[in-house]
Amino acid sequence: MLQVLVKRKSIVADGICSFELCLANGECLPAFTAGAHVDVHLPSGVVRQYSLCNPPQERHRYLIGVLRDPSSRGGSQALHDAVQEGHTLQISEPRNLFALAGNGTRHLLIAGGIGITPMLAMAHELDRQGADFELHYCFRSADRAAFLDDLSKAVFTERVVLHDDSSVVPSTLDAYALLQGPEPGRHLYVCGPGGFMDYILGCATAAGWPQAQVHREFFAATPTEHGADQAFEVQLARSGKVFHIPADRSVFEVLDEAGIEIETSCEQGICGSCITRVVQGIPDHRDQFMTDAEHANNDQFTPCCSRAKTPCLVLDL
Template sequence: MSDTMHLTLTDRIEEPGNIIRLRFARADGAPLPPVTPGAHLDIHLADGALDLWRQYSLCSDCSQTGFYEIGVLRDPNSRGGSEAVHRLAQPGTVFKVEGPRNHFPLTETAAHTVLLGGGIGITPMLAMAQRLHDLGHDFTLHYCTRSADVTAFRQMIAAADWRDRVVFHFDDQPAEQRLDLARDLPPPAADTHLYVCGPQGFMDWIINTAEAAGHRTANVHREYFSATVDTTGTSFEVVAQRSGLTVTVGPEDTIAKALARAGVKIEVKCEEGVCGTCVTDVLEGSPDHRDKFLTEDERADGTMICACCSRACSKTLVLDL
């Protein structure tokens, strides 16, 4: 479990495209826990009846120890988290924060790295680009947005020492200026790594194309900010072995909710199977994985499940709870 911190919002910077860049620091100015590229923060959003945890990737230089910086898109189609951040994030406000945690680590031994960010998915790529530059490694950053007018972080990138490694792609420009995977993906190689973050459709397109071209699944790294997930299905039983309880998970229910009603609490944050907070060990049974967090190897192993969204292929799951 990551330690809980109470951090003060020191700066709010309005970026194009309904994105805000937020800087957090300790009130006393003391150093923050170290971070690595790809790390994120869990931020608690509490406002009246609102009580949510949401995850945001760090976009700041990881060598800085005095502050953390994130970017947040205001998305009216979200479940309320982004709207709450834009409303609550005023300089001087104190937020409850957990982390940093990193489920999207950078392979620093790669001979060549390609970073592909779509929209707000650029945030972890900024920290990765800075780190790769500091190491003197070969990399290219492809940044895709709808148009130049809604492209956030352009001033930050323009001031970076690695700005010549960035290729911008805008949807409203001629086809040759847009991202072309046949042209822009490197040939598959054991020491070439790809990193992908952005909207689900954008990510699925790149991941599927890269793997079809021969890139190893282990070399195609991905982090989903959100995902469309169907949590419904046939009823099944879950046995919480250490607690000695058995519950029924109904067609519209989830494992986490069914267990919580019986008094067995699993910590849940994203509720979409993207953050990994609710991963639980499976002792018996066959999971029906609905998440975007576990790797294909972890899914095939069948010993873990994201309890916020996944279900069971077998009639019963026995969990280590």
């Protein structure tokens, strides 16, 4: 855990604030890679994940962008209303679950709304590497688009294509046309609201993009329709202990209460922190982190949100 000082808080778009975080003693922060995020621990006990959007070579600060969520459960609203310059926050060291492909020869970055935050760090890093890339940024209107000024002044600005849905001259992204003809070595990165991501990823699938060349990061779980949840059992392979999972509780909640440690962060199935190997049984996958192919293997699942299709799951714990 790191204790950081909020050195600067700025309004970067309608409903979006940026926070510049530094160590109070002026020392260097832990290094991070493009696409990384930090867990922000708020005074209320709520923990939320925010992507780092400054150039990864910077060690004197972390920069995050936070969209005020109307349905906030105490995360974004608290940061917007209660956290001010000069305040201190507890954050985790950076983790990266949305990294640039090291074997990529061309990179296509597509961001929607607040999904621009990890893409900024990616664009800075790809430009530093001299890599072949382009960044497409889609937004409803300019006043709701974060970091437009930064993008206009960036050294890679010629590689940025803006898609403003409210502009007089239509500039809406034609994702299906853009994604035609996937090539070996060309990688796609997508981040943004759930509906936007579903559209882009659907176009990529229709165009024949291999899943190994498609990378995505969700900021919030997409509501899904499930029937009434059923209780089931979880057995720990290493000890043989069996736990009853009620219909209204997650595997993580039950095991955590019993003192079984599982790393977790988002508790919504979007970050992948808690992925656990399945030894026996068939999971009911409800995460948005793993690919369809990984779900089909049924050899791992997310205990924070997923459940079971069989009466018992045996886990590698």
